[in-house]
Amino acid sequence: xxxxxxxxxxxxxxxxxxxxxxxxxxxxxxxxxxxxxxxxxxxxxxxxxxxxxxxxxxxxxxxxxxxxxxxxxxxxxxxxxxxxxxxxxxxxxxxxxxxxxxxxxxxxxxxxxxxxxxxxxxxxxxxxxxxxxxxxxxxxxxxxxxxxxxxxxxxxxxxxxxxxxxxxxxxxxxxxxxxxxxxxxxxxxxxxxxxxxxxxxxxxxxxxxxxxxxxxxxxxxxxxxxxxxxxxxxxxxxxxxxxxxxxxxxxxxxxxxxxxxxxxxxxxxxxxxxxxxxxxxxxxxxxxxxxxxxxxxxxxxxxxxxxxxxxxxxxxxxxxxx
Numbered sequence: 001x002x003x004x005x006x007x008x009x010x011x012x013x014x015x016x017x018x019x020x021x022x023x024x025x026x027x028x029x030x031x032x033x034x035x036x037x038x039x040x041x042x043x044x045x046x047x048x049x050x051x052x053x054x055x056x057x058x059x060x061x062x063x064x065x066x067x068x069x070x071x072x073x074x075x076x077x078x079x080x081x082x083x084x085x086x087x088x089x090x091x092x093x094x095x096x097x098x099x100x101x102x103x104x105x106x107x108x109x110x111x112x113x114x115x116x117x118x119x120x121x122x123x124x125x126x127x128x129x130x131x132x133x134x135x136x137x138x139x140x141x142x143x144x145x146x147x148x149x150x151x152x153x154x155x156x157x158x159x160x161x162x163x164x165x166x167x168x169x170x171x172x173x174x175x176x177x178x179x180x181x182x183x184x185x186x187x188x189x190x191x192x193x194x195x196x197x198x199x200x201x202x203x204x205x206x207x208x209x210x211x212x213x214x215x216x217x218x219x220x221x222x223x224x225x226x227x228x229x230x231x232x233x234x235x236x237x238x239x240x241x242x243x244x245x246x247x248x249x250x251x252x253x254x255x256x257x258x259x260x261x262x263x264x265x266x267x268x269x270x271x272x273x274x275x276x277x278x279x280x281x282x283x284x285x286x287x288x289x290x291x292x293x294x295x296x297x298x299x300x301x302x303x304x305x306x307x308x309x310x311x312x313x314x315x316x317x318x319x320x321x322x
Contacts, residue, residue, distance in 0.1 A: 017156045021163045024140075031137050031139060051106060054161065068169050078105055096135070123141045123165070125140070125141055204309050219261050245299060
């Protein structure tokens with residue numbers, strides 16, 4: 001096969017698989033809505049199963065559901081007949097994936113879980129198949145032809161099943177009100193999780209570690225607080241509302257202009273317009289402010305401007321936000 005023929009063959013595969021996915025759009029109907037409702041109301045876990053290539057797709061669907069707030073796991077239909085069925089509970093739900101809908105292994109699994117009263121959702125190209133008839137909801141993932149030139153190897157059909165799984169997971173995510181914060185909690189170790197970290201996840205809140213001084217504190221006291229509590233000290237009023245901040249730089253600039261300073265009050269040297277953040281600010285946004293204004297820490301305030309903690313550049317670095 002020459003170069004041109006190889007290119008055309010690859011393009012044909014992409015075209016057929018793209019068409020297979022696009023054709024699913026017209027099949028998003030009341031059956032799909034019912035599947036979303038079953039998963040959104042699920043008290044137990046979603047068990048996803050399939051044989052062969054469909055089994056590989058089932059593993060991915062289970063992983064996507066789990067990462068978007070619906071606990072799920074893959075169960076091999078053969079292993080289920082040899083003890084794994086004991087993992088199935090009455091509050092669970094079964095999703096079966098089969099191109100033909102006539103897989104004996106899947107039918108045995110379906111028959112056993114139905115005895116427990118477990119709801120079943122089928123992804124199948126066989127809309128008149130045994131699995132389709134025996135399931136509570138059957139989603140049509142049929143394709144006109146496989147991308148395989150012999151119309152044999154599962155290619156377009158597995159792509160269609162995978163896309164339907166993604167559509168279902170995202171619709172359930174929306175129905176359940178799954179948020180960015182929820183996603184971050186389930187992905188704490190990855191880049192996506194770090195990108196969604198909030199200041200509340202990394203800030204200091206321990207009263208013994210969070211620096212703070214009243215406006216009438218002396219500069220001697222400020223020097224000690226700066227030295228022992230990492231260089232940035234919020235200045236607060238009697239209600240702990242933030243009225244300023246003092247850093248080593250502020251102190252140095254003030255001292256340069258004064259001969260006697262130890263007994264001067266901190267309000268004379270503080271920055272009265274400090275940059276602050278709230279606990280629900282994205283950690284990445286906090287870093288942006290630090291970088292933009294050349295500062296090493298930001299006081300954290302509540303809605304009434306009261307001091308609730310502090311976040312340092314080092315905290316963000318440890319959390320690998322930067």
